[in-house]
Amino acid sequence: SAVISQKPSRDICQRGTSLTIQCQVDSQVTMMFWYRQQPGQSLTLIATANQGSEATYESGFVIDKFPISRPNLTFSTLTVSNMSPEDSSIYLCSIQGAQGTQYFGPGTRLLVL
Amino acid sequence: GQQLNQSPQSMFIQEGEDVSMNCTSSSIFNTWLWYKQDPGEGPVLLIALYKAGELTSNGRLTAQFGITRKDSFLNISASIPSDVGIYFCAGQEGTNAGKSTFGDGTTLTVKP
Numbered sequence: 001s002a003v004i005s006q007k008p009s010r011d012i013c014q015r016g017t018s019l020t021i022q023c024q025v026d027s028q029v030t031m032m033f034w035y036r037q038q039p040g041q042s043l044t045l046i047a048t049a050n051q052g053s054e055a056t057y058e059s060g061f062v063i064d065k066f067p068i069s070r071p072n073l074t075f076s077t078l079t080v081s082n083m084s085p086e087d088s089s090i091y092l093c094s095i096q097g098a099q100g101t102q103y104f105g106p107g108t109r110l111l112v113l
Numbered sequence: 114g115q116q117l118n119q120s121p122q123s124m125f126i127q128e129g130e131d132v133s134m135n136c137t138s139s140s141i142f143n144t145w146l147w148y149k150q151d152p153g154e155g156p157v158l159l160i161a162l163y164k165a166g167e168l169t170s171n172g173r174l175t176a177q178f179g180i181t182r183k184d185s186f187l188n189i190s191a192s193i194p195s196d197v198g199i200y201f202c203a204g205q206e207g208t209n210a211g212k213s214t215f216g217d218g219t220t221l222t223v224k225p
Contacts, residue, residue, distance in 0.1 A: 001158075033212065042201065043156070043215040092155050099163065100144045100205050102213055104155035 002027045004105035006093055012111045013083055020079045021108045023093030028073035031096040034066070037107070038089045046091075049076045083112045119202050119216030127224050132189040134219040136202035144205040145185040146213060147176050151198045159200075160187070192223050 003026040013019050023032065034046040046066055047055040055068040069077045080087050093105040119136045126132060136145075144163055148156035160171050162178035162185060169176055176187045185202055199220050203213035 004155075042217045043203075045212060045214075048212065099161065101146065101158055101161050102203070103158060104148075107153075107155045109153075 001097055001103050002029065002095060004093060004095060004103060006091075006105040006108050008108060009106065010109035010111075012113060015084050015112055017083055018079055018081045019083065019110060020077050021091050021093075023076045023078070023105055025074045025095055029095040030073070032070065032076045033094040033096070033102070034068060034076070034078045035092040035094060035104075036089045037092060043092065046078070080110065083110075085112045088112045117202060117204060117214055117216040119219055121219060122217065123220040123222070125222045125224065126192055128192060128194060130192055132192055132196070132221060133186065134200060134202075135184060135186045136204070136216045137184045138204055138214075139183070140204075140206060141182040142185075142204035142206060143182075145176070145178050146203040146205070147174075147185070147187050148201045148203060149198045150201065150218075156201055189221075192221075194223050194225055197221055197223050 005024045007022045032049045035043045036046055037043050045058050046061045047057045047068055049055045049068045049070040051070045051073050065081055067079045088111050090107045090109050092107045094102050097103050116139045117136055146161050147159045149159055150156040160169050160176040165182050166180045167178040173190045199218045201218045202216040205213050
């Protein structure tokens, strides 16, 4: 399977600021996804990021809060804008593999003070 | 949207024991996936299931796609300390949709 890396691995941010998380894959992939995992919780899909088109957001998530870029088939970014303590979570990048499988990056651990 | 109920929420077992956990859905799924997440890491795919009734093994792990297509089971035989972690089921409604709905996870603790 592809190797997925995320930067930063963790960060502590002040409320009201924004953080951009990068996801890099070592091979070209069509579909990339961004998930949020709140403390002690399961994974919730934020959006699907496709190259060449706008991201598709799930219910409860909006582009103004979580703008996403997908400039090519190996890279995507997720920005968490105007952060509040409720945004403290693990943010996970994911790619679609063969036969509907999904593979995840190591995650970005965000703490907002 | 679809809901996934995963149980049990947590398990405390002795090393060497077998473990069983399951997920049920309000919707029919075409794909079931089982993941393990260690602390500080992303989920790692353990087993993927594609057909109703399918039984697939990965070492000491065995998972089954329920015949109703609304449930799945994961069994771990002869547990060892490194089995500790959170196990998630995930289901997909479409074929190759890529988008997965995740269960709430089962936290497994193995006592040596």
